[in-house]
Amino acid sequence: MSLTGAVDPAKRGLFPLRRRSPRNTTMNMTEGSPLALLAVFALPLLIGNLFQQAYNLADSMIVGRLLGANALAAVGATGSISFLFFSIFNGISGGCGIVTAQYFGARDDRLVCKAIANSAYIMIGSSLLTGSVAFAMVPTVLAWMGTPAEILPDAITYMRMTSASVPLIAVYNYASSMQRALGDSRTPLYFLVFSCFLNIGLDLLFVGVFRLGVFGAAFATMLSQLLAGAGSLIWAFRRNPYFHLTRESLAFDKAIAKKTVRLGLPLALQWSLIAISTTALQSVVNVFGPTAMAAYTAGNRLEQLVQMPFGSMSMALSTYTSQNMGAGKMKRIREGFRDSLLAMAVLAGIMSLVMQLWGGSLVGLFVREKDVIDLGRRALQITSCFYIFLGVIYVCRGVLNGVGDAVFAFVNGIVEIAGRVGLPLLLLGITAAGVWSIWITAGVTWMLAGISCILRYVSWRRKNISGNA
Numbered sequence: 001m002s003l004t005g006a007v008d009p010a011k012r013g014l015f016p017l018r019r020r021s022p023r024n025t026t027m028n029m030t031e032g033s034p035l036a037l038l039a040v041f042a043l044p045l046l047i048g049n050l051f052q053q054a055y056n057l058a059d060s061m062i063v064g065r066l067l068g069a070n071a072l073a074a075v076g077a078t079g080s081i082s083f084l085f086f087s088i089f090n091g092i093s094g095g096c097g098i099v100t101a102q103y104f105g106a107r108d109d110r111l112v113c114k115a116i117a118n119s120a121y122i123m124i125g126s127s128l129l130t131g132s133v134a135f136a137m138v139p140t141v142l143a144w145m146g147t148p149a150e151i152l153p154d155a156i157t158y159m160r161m162t163s164a165s166v167p168l169i170a171v172y173n174y175a176s177s178m179q180r181a182l183g184d185s186r187t188p189l190y191f192l193v194f195s196c197f198l199n200i201g202l203d204l205l206f207v208g209v210f211r212l213g214v215f216g217a218a219f220a221t222m223l224s225q226l227l228a229g230a231g232s233l234i235w236a237f238r239r240n241p242y243f244h245l246t247r248e249s250l251a252f253d254k255a256i257a258k259k260t261v262r263l264g265l266p267l268a269l270q271w272s273l274i275a276i277s278t279t280a281l282q283s284v285v286n287v288f289g290p291t292a293m294a295a296y297t298a299g300n301r302l303e304q305l306v307q308m309p310f311g312s313m314s315m316a317l318s319t320y321t322s323q324n325m326g327a328g329k330m331k332r333i334r335e336g337f338r339d340s341l342l343a344m345a346v347l348a349g350i351m352s353l354v355m356q357l358w359g360g361s362l363v364g365l366f367v368r369e370k371d372v373i374d375l376g377r378r379a380l381q382i383t384s385c386f387y388i389f390l391g392v393i394y395v396c397r398g399v400l401n402g403v404g405d406a407v408f409a410f411v412n413g414i415v416e417i418a419g420r421v422g423l424p425l426l427l428l429g430i431t432a433a434g435v436w437s438i439w440i441t442a443g444v445t446w447m448l449a450g451i452s453c454i455l456r457y458v459s460w461r462r463k464n465i466s467g468n469a
Contacts, residue, residue: 344394
């Protein structure tokens with residue numbers, strides 16, 4: 001599992017002879033080649049993202065083909081609001097992972113175990129709170145969004161089922177975030193793949209056989225998440241020695257909880273602001289009618305694939321940075337940043353070339369209408385020029401979130417919401433950009449966010465890494 005040899009806590013006296021220590025699955029990222037470590041850690045994350053995307057497509061196909069366009073629209077109508085509520089919860093999960101990874105990097109086994117236990121308390125509390133608020137607000141929020149009356153009942157049903165499943169999803173997120181913090185990105189992948197296949201099977205059963213409608217689709221997701229989360233947690237307790245918690249570890253630690261919330265809340269705010277900004281830009285897209293909406297949707301699907309390797313590397317970089325921050329190896333953080341930035345630049349160049357040359361053909365995989373394909377092709381030619389800034393955002397986000405820079409998370413979210421809300425108004429008001437303002441806004445927002453990320457990283461580096469950094 002480790003390129004440099006896994007940390008064996010049993011040899012350091014954490015787990016005495018009272019029990020046999022299981023096979024260790026942790027990865028020490030404070031030694032060895034940064035790029036090699038990041039690549040090994042990021043690959044399972046990328047595979048998991050691809051499986052998740054494949055499941056999303058399959059789920060949409062099942063709902064759309066078996067239940068019809070209105071049911072698919074009802075499920076789709078909940079996407080942005082689900083992203084908003086889950087971003088709050090996922091931010092707290094990120095804070096838990098950062099704290100645990102820092103203690104692991106510092107080789108403080110006692111605090112690692114306490115962080116694992118206290119993270120469970122925080123995740124349970126935050127998921128119950130988030131799920132309850134979302135459940136209560138569903139009808140009001142969907143009405144605010146102008147959800148059509150003919151799909152509103154199904155949308156409310158699906159969103160309320162999703163809200164009720166938040167504590168169940170928290171179980172998987174908790175287990176996977178703790179395992180990744182300890183350098184294990186493979187185990188969460190196995191259970192994610194299991195969840196995806198199980199979800200598709202349950203969709204076909206509940207929707208196709210039992211005819212439970214959108215309720216069945218939501219229940220399939222809830223059940224598959226519960227089983228995947230329970231399995232992942234049981235596996236962690238059986239195979240990872242850090243989950244063998246003592247009475248001391250299980251005691252509530254106010255300092256650890258405070259640190260986790262202090263790091264997690266800015267992440268939650270960052271993702272919430274991004275969710276709000278994407279919703280605002282979607283409202284601009286809707287003004288230009290069905291053709292622009294179809295081209296924008298197809299382009300988004302393609303650019304979600306582009307961002308998958310960026311996001312996987314960013315998550316790997318966050319764990320790498322947190323461990324090295326805990327170990328006090330600040331120059332390794334600089335090395336990881338440099339190597340990741342070079343890798344992202346190469347990847348961005350390749351992806352940009354693909355979109356410039358074959359963007360129209362790729363849009364044609366989603367639609368047949370020539371006007372949509374032409375619009376989508378030219379749109380991708382605009383946004384792909386800015387992919388390098390997208391790579392910069394993900395690299396800086398991985399490092400700065402990993403060191404616990406709370407100010408960065410807030411500033412990054414503000415820049416994105418300002419770009420996606422302000423730029424369309426500016427472009428439509430004083431230029432003749434018209435429909436192209438949609439994609440100019442996306443690209444320029446990435447550029448502004450990327451520049452702000454670099455400036456924040458340079459500022460942090462000057463303060464924390466001495467010498468020729």
